Amino acid sequence: MGIAFRKYHGLGNDFILLDNRHQPEPLITPEDAIQWCDRHFGIGADGVIFALPAQGETDYTMRIFNSDGSEPEMCGNGIRCMAKFLADLETVETGSARPHYRIHTLAGLMVPRMEPNGEVTVDMGIPWLLAEEIPTTLAASDSKVIDVPLEVAEKSWQVTCVSMGNPHCITFVNDVAAIPLETLGPQFEHHPAFPKRINTEFIQVVRPDYLKMRVWERGAGITLACGTGACAALVAGVLNGKCDRSATLELPGGNLHITWNEADQHLFMTGPAELAFTGEA
Numbered sequence: 001m002g003i004a005f006r007k008y009h010g011l012g013n014d015f016i017l018l019d020n021r022h023q024p025e026p027l028i029t030p031e032d033a034i035q036w037c038d039r040h041f042g043i044g045a046d047g048v049i050f051a052l053p054a055q056g057e058t059d060y061t062m063r064i065f066n067s068d069g070s071e072p073e074m075c076g077n078g079i080r081c082m083a084k085f086l087a088d089l090e091t092v093e094t095g096s097a098r099p100h101y102r103i104h105t106l107a108g109l110m111v112p113r114m115e116p117n118g119e120v121t122v123d124m125g126i127p128w129l130l131a132e133e134i135p136t137t138l139a140a141s142d143s144k145v146i147d148v149p150l151e152v153a154e155k156s157w158q159v160t161c162v163s164m165g166n167p168h169c170i171t172f173v174n175d176v177a178a179i180p181l182e183t184l185g186p187q188f189e190h191h192p193a194f195p196k197r198i199n200t201e202f203i204q205v206v207r208p209d210y211l212k213m214r215v216w217e218r219g220a221g222i223t224l225a226c227g228t229g230a231c232a233a234l235v236a237g238v239l240n241g242k243c244d245r246s247a248t249l250e251l252p253g254g255n256l257h258i259t260w261n262e263a264d265q266h267l268f269m270t271g272p273a274e275l276a277f278t279g280e281a
């Protein structure tokens with residue numbers, strides 16, 4: 001007997017979801033995840049997500065392995081997919097699903113809420129901005145990293161760093177389509193200034209409420225969308241005076257809507273989460 005899985009995606013950022021609610025340890029190893037995520041020899045995905053038992057005052061716990069087997073702290077598109085997965089499981093089991101979930105992650109509490117149109121809005125918590133929190137050596141540990149120079153591929157880039165629990169390095173450019181992401185991405189990811197590696201977003205400001213984004217993800221490479229990256233990019237845009245606190249982020253896989261509340265500093269992300277197919281591996 002194999003392990004049953006369901007594959008979901010958020011704007012083409014795709015994940016294998018496992019019902020791990022009966023035991024606290026992930027059903028498969030990081031090595032298995034590498035094999036399962038392989039697009040030629042496996043199921044194919046950007047990561048594997050485990051719906052685990054609750055911790056503390058939460059409903060469930062989420063863990064994720066990237067397609068290279070590393071374990072990130074958080075995943076924005078993934079948590080929308082996890083909410084949809086849980087709602088689908090609960091509907092089969094009890095005939096109805098909760099309108100929202102309190103989910104424990106390595107980045108703290110996240111709260112996805114189901115929208116009437118099928119999209120999911122997630123309270124992503126508060127961004128972390130200090131260099132030691134990212135982490136990066138680009139500034140003193142208790143300083144923010146806003147519009148500082150970083151040497152990559154024999155060029156100086158002005159970068160801003162934001163942690164959404166996981167680390168992001170954001171660069172504003174005139175034309176995202178002109179960025180050679182395949183060659184630049186790995187050089188940002190493995191730059192010695194980032195001891196835990198980094199997710200890298202290139203952002204083009206079309207209007208203060210509309211940004212275009214391309215992303216190179218730590219542990220996964222080029223993906224069609226990144227939820228934590230879109231949140232980090234909006235925060236970087238606000239910190240650099242380039243965008244509004246509420247904006248649409250256009251990614252290769254589609255659009256996300258992000259709002260950074262002034263009152264409590266929480267970020268809210270709204271976007272789709274869809275079932276692609278189910279199987280057994």
Ligand SMILES: N[C@@H](CCC[C@H](N)C(=O)O)C(=O)O
Binds near residue numbers: 066077166217220225
């Ligand atoms: N695609 C995700 C982020 C997944 C984790 C990332 N690769 C990391 O290592 O931090 C998202 O939608 O946020």
